Amino acid sequence: MKIHLLFFFGLILSTLIVTTACDSVSTTNPKTPEELKAALINKNWELRSVEENGYGVYAPESDSMYTLNFSAGGGVGGRILCNSCGGNYSISPPNRLFISGYFCTEIACQSPRHPLDFSEAVINQSNPFYFDDNRLFITVGKEGQSTREFRFAPKHATKEVIMARQEDFDRSEWPDGMYQLDEANIAGDSLYIKITYSGCGPHDLNLVFNNYFMESLPVQAYAIITHKNEACRAVFRSEETFDLTPLKKEYRKGYGNGEGTIDISIRQNGETETKLRYEFD
Incomplete structure (x- = not known):
């Protein structure tokens, strides 16, 4: 009797496993x-x-x-x-x-x-x-x-940084609101900033690289922060996080895989710059 019961429950368990495998779908690398x-x-x-x-x-x-x-x-x-x-x-x-x-x-x-x-x-x-x-x-x-x-x-x-086309970059085609970069630092592949800007309400921001890679040791990459330009004078402060992975991928196209170092400069309103060092494996 025990043998028959074990066989019966084993058959049910194997059926459940097969059914679950057939019903599940992959969302990490979807193909079908x-x-x-x-x-x-x-x-x-x-x-x-x-x-x-x-x-x-x-x-x-x-x-x-x-x-x-x-x-x-x-x-x-x-x-x-x-x-x-x-x-x-x-x-x-x-x-x-x-x-x-x-x-x-x-x-x-x-x-x-x-x-x-x-x-x-x-x-x-x-x-x-x-x-x-x-x-x-x-x-x-x-x-x-x-x-x-x-x-x-x-x-x-989390937003990825945008790698713009360098050859014919036109600043007027991107949102050009003014801003003040209060703080910036890098941890791993993430860039954290604190920023102050004016407008009629809270804005969505992007970090756009428009000049890279300037040959030096290490190489340099220049970026701007884009957000809409509004006439209102209300002041807003925001903390943002950007994923630097696209910058790393672009670097590896020209310099190969492995460790890399990039000196990043974030331009503020075409005047001052904030400099950061991005190191990755």
Whole structure:
């Protein structure tokens, strides 16, 4: 009797293990449509930047200007400026996202200084997409031609620094509010700052590298902090954290893997500079 009972419970246990393995999906390295969907849904994705051929060309003035959120039932919502939007989505192999029937309310929003053709680029077409470190990347454009990558992150996720294209960097194409950098330090791959700025309300900030790597020992990289320019005189203080990993990856393209050291200079309003040393393995 004991032998039969042991066999019976062993059979149930093995069945549960197989069923659980089949029902589970990977959200760390999603590949199948089921895994991709599991990584996509139930998050409020905020557009953080746009890259063109591998380099940053755009960052929204506010993290909430362009958002997407996907449901398990195939619905997609979001915002474009002050308008709420909704539609449907589907996922097809290999790793293609199709957003269709997307419509928005028609409120006359205040036009940003730096608008983006978000709906024309992302909506009503099938685009390759993937995930990396819990971030969503949607690629727009045909192979062999100029491509743009729309880079999203969940709300409240730590921001990555933006590596802008150096050759034709135009400061006027980026938000240019004034600021005072009160404190800055680096720990590991994270850069922490305390900053004071003026405006009509709290601002979302980005750290943009626009000149790198100046040959010296160690090499140098120059960055600016971007946030929207408003006429209001209210003063705000903020503490921000930025992930320096994109800077490290760009360094390794030219100098190889292994240990590295970069002297970082953060320019304030085109005048003074704050200098930091970034060392990594």
